[in-house]
Amino acid sequence: MSQTAPDFDFDAVVVGAGAVGLATGYALARRGLVVAVLEKEKAIGQGVSSRNSEVIHAGLYYPTGSLKARLCVQGRRALYGFLDSHGVAYDRCGKLVVATEEAEVARLEAIENQSHINDVEGIAPLSAAQVHALEPDLRAVMALTSPQSGVFDSHGYMLALQGEIEDRGGAVVVATPFEGAEPLAGGGFRVRAGGADATELTCRILVTAPGLGAQAAPGLFEGVTADGLTTLH
Ligand SMILES: Cc1cc2nc3c(=O)[nH]c(=O)nc-3n(C[C@H](O)[C@H](O)[C@H](O)COP(=O)(O)OP(=O)(O)OC[C@H]3O[C@@H](n4cnc5c(N)ncnc54)[C@H](O)[C@@H]3O)c2cc1C
Structure with a gap:
């Protein structure tokens, strides 16, 4: 009490x-x-708070050791737990980060590396064929899949x-x-x-x-x- x-x-x-x-x-x-x-x-x-995209960010991009890197990952895990325990709607739909041309592949690889440093779960590279199989209308030479990204109410x-x-x-x-x-x-x-x-x-x-x-x-x-x-x- x-x-x-x-x-x-x-x-x-x-x-x-x-x-x-x-x-x-x-x-x-x-x-x-x-x-x-x-x-x-x-x-x-x-x-x-009522004028945003309602995205639950996985924490891929933030600099090593920054508060943003730590709090985004911890906060995202805690947020999914809170939403579950309180019956608040969400969709852990995942996200694709795409390179639309070869010149962007190095940047995508740097993001993948940073996401591993930040301890983000499940980040993996996808080939152009894998991206096409998932999203046929998407033009990409490579992508990263981020399965922990989502949207919520x-x-x-x-x-x-x-x-x-x-x-x-x-x-x-x-x-x-x-x-x-x-x-x-x-x-x-x-x-x-x-x-x-x-x-x-x-x-x-x-x-x-x-x-x-x-x-x-x-x-x-x-x-x-x-x-x-x-x-x-
Ligand atoms: C376009 C856009 C898209 C975004 N998309 C995302 C996203 O997808 N995912 C994500 O995590 N974040 C996103 N963000 C960021 C996120 O929306 C904000 O970080 C968050 O909503 C900020 O919440 P807040 O409580 O600080 O501010 P607010 O929601 O603005 O709350 C502040 C409150 O304080 C009140 N207030 C102000 N002055 C006083 C006063 N003197 N007395 C009493 N009350 C007062 C206001 O009325 C308001 O209700 C986005 C932001 C923008 C702009």
């Missing part, structure tokens, strides 16, 4: 109910924290995350823009939430995940300049 830290309304406030904010809220809620996610729009997932995913946060005693509050925050003496934040029921609330942890609003967010913190360079104290 979750229990809010003493003297705070919520253990954590997350700004933005897109895929990132909701996944962050879920990760905090799983650790037993009581979370409030504030969303300025009238529904969750109305930003970039991103809104169903966000709804499942919202359910997890609420089941753990948290709240996802729409039509409630984050309008600013000030650090509290002794730690934590006082958060100004706007909208029809404008209010203030306190929290120990404040996470901003406002998507395209990310650059503006630091300017809403007292003690932080618009470029986010001044440290809170």
Whole structure:
């Protein structure tokens, strides 16, 4: 059973109910924290998270040792597990990365090599004949098959995350823009939430995940300049 830290309304406030904010809220809620996610729009997932291709990327391309390489592969494995356990629709349909002319083969081989370094499962080269057998209308001299790539219902995913946060005693509050925050003496934040029921609330942890609003967010913190360079104290 979750229990809010003493003297705070919520253990954590997350700004933005897109895929990132909701996944962050879920990760905090799983650790037993009581979370409030504030969303300025009238529904969750109305930003970039509802305007993308819904592809689950396998993690082929990212540079060795980069966070992207590690998190894309780990995140993809975790995402399929979450979708399975929550009944969210997906199709692990696989992907072909094609070279349409000989000059592109070396690049394809470099991608294959990188995918092995990144520990991506199942990447294999296909000859022109193999590609033709799979996709007769495709013109390619070579391809890589990426069986772990897929597509998913991103809104169903966000709804499942919202359910997890609420089941753990948290709240996802729409039509409630984050309008600013000030650090509290002794730690934590006082958060100004706007909208029809404008209010203030306190929290120990404040996470901003406002998507395209990310650059503006630091300017809403007292003690932080618009470029986010001044440290809170
Ligand atoms: C064309 C395109 C295609 C893409 N295709 C893919 C793909 O196939 N696979 C993939 O993995 N990724 C893809 N991406 C990337 C992916 O969509 C994003 O990385 C992801 O959706 C970002 O989620 P987010 O939660 O950070 O942002 P958002 O979904 O934009 O969420 C931010 C939320 O914060 C809210 N907000 C902003 N300011 C405030 C405020 N002051 N107070 C309260 N709420 C606020 C917004 O209303 C919004 O709901 C694509 C991106 C684009 C642009």
